[in-house]
Amino acid sequence: MNNLSEYELQLLSKLPLDIAALVKNYRTDIINAAEFWDEPPLTVNHVPEFIEIYYGDAESPHIFIVNGELQDYNVTNLPDNTKSISVLIDDQWAYVQIEGQVILNRLGGVILPDVLVSPSSLINSLVGVINHG
Template sequence: MSMNLYPFSKYDLRQIAKLPSDISALAEKYPCEIINVADAIDDDPFPDGYIPHIFEIYYGTSDNANIYIVDGVLQDYNVPEFDGNTPSVSILFDGNFAYIEVEGKELLNKLGGAVLPHVTINPSTLIEILTRGVSHD
């Protein structure tokens, strides 16, 4: 596999080489996602009844969480528009990768027995989310 398009470190290349070939073949197109899969592949699934304190969802190559929930309260919701399905989805529980999907294919699933929190929305957060991008000309 040629890794010319992305500057992978020697450590990254060793980690990627441990992955199944159908996953490692996606490394040039989805370098961050594949490195995250490689780093989390040996982690244990979340235990039964685990409720994450911090729940983050990233779509595509977003730098910040598109959905960010802390202790069951929605802190941010900023989902980009895509033509068709999002190219990738990454879910983190308390800073640990729980799920990664690329092009509709599940690459990592450590959800185990985790329970998604009941989500509430603070009214001021809701107003801020709803008014994003609204021009006041």
């Protein structure tokens, strides 16, 4: 099955069959969800230091927030048909959605920040749009 490692197969065994079957098209997202499948939700009033949001099978986050401040925002190359969203909070996968179906939701009582956008981040993201546009 797509040359899955023994470790990946072990992770998949924790998932319901209908979700595990999605590994064929969404390998990274499903393996990430499986790694944190048995973990409890983030604690009530947890204030994240790092929030990373990935669309599709991206190597690096499209949105990166540190201590409530937007550090990086790059959605210029997003295809209109992005079918998966993954959220990493403080190095833990907390949320995975594929084709509109929530696969993993460990957000629990996390307090999502009112994101502050520094002028330099905004300018850099606009410059990126102009340069890639």
